Amino acid sequence: MAVKDVMDALRDMTIENTRLSELVKDIKLIGKTLEIVYRLPKKGLEEDIVERTREALERLADVEDVKVRFVEDVPAQPVMGAPAFTRRKVPGIKHLIAVGSGKGGVGKSTVSANLALALSKLGYRVGLLDADIYGPSIPTIMGVKGERVSVDENNRIIPIEKYGIKLLSIGFLLPSEDTPVIWRGPMLMKALTQFLFDVNWGELDYLVLDLPPGTGDVQLTLAQNVHMGGAVVVTTPQDVALADVKKAVAMFKEVQIPVLGVIENMAYFICPDSGKKYYIFGKGKVAEFASAYGLKILGSIPVDPELSQTSDLGKPVVESHPDSDSARAFFSIAKLISDITERR
Ligand code: ADP
Numbered sequence: 001m002a003v004k005d006v007m008d009a010l011r012d013m014t015i016e017n018t019r020l021s022e023l024v025k026d027i028k029l030i031g032k033t034l035e036i037v038y039r040l041p042k043k044g045l046e047e048d049i050v051e052r053t054r055e056a057l058e059r060l061a062d063v064e065d066v067k068v069r070f071v072e073d074v075p076a077q078p079v080m081g082a083p084a085f086t087r088r089k090v091p092g093i094k095h096l097i098a099v100g101s102g103k104g105g106v107g108k109s110t111v112s113a114n115l116a117l118a119l120s121k122l123g124y125r126v127g128l129l130d131a132d133i134y135g136p137s138i139p140t141i142m143g144v145k146g147e148r149v150s151v152d153e154n155n156r157i158i159p160i161e162k163y164g165i166k167l168l169s170i171g172f173l174l175p176s177e178d179t180p181v182i183w184r185g186p187m188l189m190k191a192l193t194q195f196l197f198d199v200n201w202g203e204l205d206y207l208v209l210d211l212p213p214g215t216g217d218v219q220l221t222l223a224q225n226v227h228m229g230g231a232v233v234v235t236t237p238q239d240v241a242l243a244d245v246k247k248a249v250a251m252f253k254e255v256q257i258p259v260l261g262v263i264e265n266m267a268y269f270i271c272p273d274s275g276k277k278y279y280i281f282g283k284g285k286v287a288e289f290a291s292a293y294g295l296k297i298l299g300s301i302p303v304d305p306e307l308s309q310t311s312d313l314g315k316p317v318v319e320s321h322p323d324s325d326s327a328r329a330f331f332s333i334a335k336l337i338s339d340i341t342e343r344r
Contacts, residue, residue: 003029004216005060011215011247013056015049016041019254020056023049025071032064040070087227090196093127093207095229095341097260098222100252102244104213107265108234109137110311111301112210114327115232117318118334120165124205127159130169131192131222132212139171143314148172156200163319166204168195189221196226206341214244215251223255229341230260232298235289237267237281242289249293260298260340262290263333267300270325299333301326 006027010020018041026037034057038049050068057063090096099115101108109132116128130138139145142162149157149172159166170191201207209228211219223231231252235245245262252259264286269278280303290297301307304326310317318327 003027004214006034006057006063007217007220008215008247009056009060010053011251013052015045015052020049020052022254029063032062033067034063034065035067035069037069037071040072043072046070087225088197089227090201090207092201092203094203094205096207096209096227097337097341098209098211098228098231098252098257099234100211100219100231100248101213101234101241102215102246102248103241104135106213106234106236106241106245107301108132108213109135109141109210110307110316111234111263111265111330112208113138113141113311113316114307114318114330115334115337116165116206116208117163117316118327118330119206119208119338120163121318121322121331122334122338124338125203126164127166127168127201127204127207128210129195129207130167130171130210131195131218132210133170133188133192133218134212136169136171138167138169138210140314141311141316142167145171145314152200154200156198157195158200163316166201168199170195188218192218192222193225206338215247219248220251220255223252223257228257229344230258232260232263232337234263234265235286236265237279237283237285239285242285246289246293249295259295260337261296262286263298264300266303269303296336298336299329301329 006029007021010024013020023038023041024036025039028035036053040046053066053068057066099108099112112128116126120126128138130136144160144162144167147160149160152158157168159168160172233245233248235241249259266281269280271278287297302325306321306324307317307326310320317324318330321327
């Protein structure tokens with residue numbers, strides 16, 4: 001069990017309309033003892049917060065003891081409508097678009113890569129940053145596995161260029177594919193921040209940021225510290241994916257990052273023999289979710305064996321088969337995203 005699981009549990013529990021996770025100033029898991037320091041939003045709430053915390057953590061079998069401390073820290077009143085965080089803008093980047101998902105395996109990295117390529121083919125200057133520290137797959141998808149990055153005279157990382165876009169992945173810094181990424185907390189955040197700010201990106205219209213799946217500390221910290229133009233969420237029509245993507249949407253809302261829309265992946269399968277569409281995972285579920293959350297569906301991508309094969313071969317479908325149904329779906333999504341972001 002990780003601190004992430006604890007934060008997930010605390011995110012689901014509220015006190016006076018504030019999620020417990022938002023009050024956490026410090027959190028440590030030592031053996032089976034969890035130590036939490038909360039910012040106290042109001043005097044007199046201490047007992048309730050402790051009780052709610054225990055309630056939230058009940059289902060986490062690995063936590064046997066919880067020690068709670070409070071620090072009085074009344075946050076500065078945010079200006080109406082403005083985020084309560086100081087976010088840095090990545091120099092040279094016009095629009096930073098985060099791609100998130102509730103769970104792994106729904107095609108987030110595949111979508112990120114093809115979306116970046118589609119934007120580039122529409123004439124924009126594009127970068128792609130693989131922040132999926134737990135499973136960096138962009139080097140494989142973009143056919144640059146095994147490449148290493150160098151630094152310029154100002155010690156800034158020089159991204160790799162492929163198919164006309166600038167690429168950076170934590171995969172470039174690891175000695176081998178099998179190296180586990182065990183960085184945690186501050187070290188991890190330092191590496192990721194460096195990946196955004198200490199990079200010679202040049203001038204880009206779009207930087208597509210492939211986030212790790214889920215709503216853990218990395219996503220939250222990035223979202224709170226980096227100025228993002230918007231986020232898109234990727235889901236399949238499966239119930240398990242939909243249940244989790246709701247959390248991802250809630251997280252972006254919580255940190256006031258506009259969700260530009262939903263990308264429905266593996267929406268249907270077109271039978272190559274008959275041309276008939278089959279909604280393998282069910283029809284209308286993503287539309288239902290999108291409408292319940294007031295979100296736009298930016299596009300639906302079919303289950304396409306070619307999409308998977310071309311990714312494995314390092315030449316994504318938008319590059320290798322630009323006339324395919326999948327590639328067309330990506331072009332249409334890229335166009336919509338550019339319309340939305342340019343309008344803002
Ligand atoms: P995530 O980043 O969400 O973990 P990936 O992009 O790595 O997911 O995709 C997981 C697997 O599913 C990969 O093998 C990928 O090629 C495959 N895949 C993704 N989208 C599709 C699709 N629309 N049709 C067929 N295979 C797909």
